[in-house]
Amino acid sequence: MQRQPLVIANWKMNGSRQLTSQLAQALRADTGLLNDVTVVVCPPAVLLPAWQQEVFYDDVHLGAQDTNENSAGAHTGEHSLPLVSEAGAEYVLVGHSERRQAYGDSDQRVQAKVDSILAFAGQKLKVVLCVGEQEHERDSGDTVKVIERQLATALANVSAGQLAHVVVAYEPVWAIGTGKTASPEQAQDVHAFIRNWLQQQYDAAAETVPLLYGGSVKADNAPALFAESDIDGGLIGGASLEPEAFLAICRAAQARRS
Numbered sequence: 369m370q371r372q373p374l375v376i377a378n379w380k381m382n383g384s385r386q387l388t389s390q391l392a393q394a395l396r397a398d399t400g401l402l403n404d405v406t407v408v409v410c411p412p413a414v415l416l417p418a419w420q421q422e423v424f425y426d427d428v429h430l431g432a433q434d435t436n437e438n439s440a441g442a443h444t445g446e447h448s449l450p451l452v453s454e455a456g457a458e459y460v461l462v463g464h465s466e467r468r469q470a471y472g473d474s475d476q477r478v479q480a481k482v483d484s485i486l487a488f489a490g491q492k493l494k495v496v497l498c499v500g501e502q503e504h505e506r507d508s509g510d511t512v513k514v515i516e517r518q519l520a521t522a523l524a525n526v527s528a529g530q531l532a533h534v535v536v537a538y539e540p541v542w543a544i545g546t547g548k549t550a551s552p553e554q555a556q557d558v559h560a561f562i563r564n565w566l567q568q569q570y571d572a573a574a575e576t577v578p579l580l581y582g583g584s585v586k587a588d589n590a591p592a593l594f595a596e597s598d599i600d601g602g603l604i605g606g607a608s609l610e611p612e613a614f615l616a617i618c619r620a621a622q623a624r625r626s
């Protein structure tokens with residue numbers, strides 16, 4: 369099945385208004401690219417309004433890096449779904465390893481966030497569920513066990529109908545920001561496992577779910593990664609802060625369509 373390639377920029381706690389204009393202009397200069405590839409930018413939440421002004425043609429889509437599972441209340445420093453949605457976000461990253469490791473996002477909390485996003489306002493938001501093993505878990509042969517646990521908990525309450533609003537990003541923790549990319553074969557093996565697992569749970573609905581690879585994706589390694597059958601695009605950290613590099617990565621995803 370032909371899935372539209374998807375590339376998501378995760379700026380993490382980086383970027384600026386100036387970079388917002390630069391990247392938006394670079395992306396908009398290549399209209400053919402934006403027809404073929406769905407491009408989503410997840411800036412820090414305070415930059416969402418600046419991005420909203422840049423992408424008034426809806427050609428680039430916006431996302432939030434995280435949200436709180438509560439819709440409002442006394443949660444100092446947090447962002448709710450109504451707030452990020454009003455600021456233009458259509459996608460929400462959930463369970464990024466940096467949130468799992470440093471900010472208390474347990475499997476259960478990830479599940480609560482997934483449930484709240486899919487229940488929000490008639491399912492207008494998409495979940496980008498991040499999963500991935502740590503280096504010692506890969507070394508001890510537990511990669512698949514960890515991924516299965518993360519998927520099973522996060523998606524426990526998700527129906528086949530809701531799966532159309534889910535993207536899964538495989539981000540091996542040892543490859544994030546380290547320059548150590550998973551080889552295309554290592555990534556494809558895990559993506560095939562994820563696809564099979566989704567098929568067992570959801571039958572045909574699993575075919576529509578975009579599976580992204582993230583972890584030190586750069587302009588030079590993206591073509592080989594995106595040539596794999598179950599790698600539908602990427603979740604890009606550092607290289608998304610460099611317009612030239614990010615565009616080259618998006619073009620590598622575009623090549624999946626030919």
Ligand SMILES: O=C(CO)COP(=O)(O)O
Binds near residue numbers: 464544
């Ligand atoms: O964590 C990532 C994207 O969410 C990957 O980050 P890097 O591309 O900087 O390794």
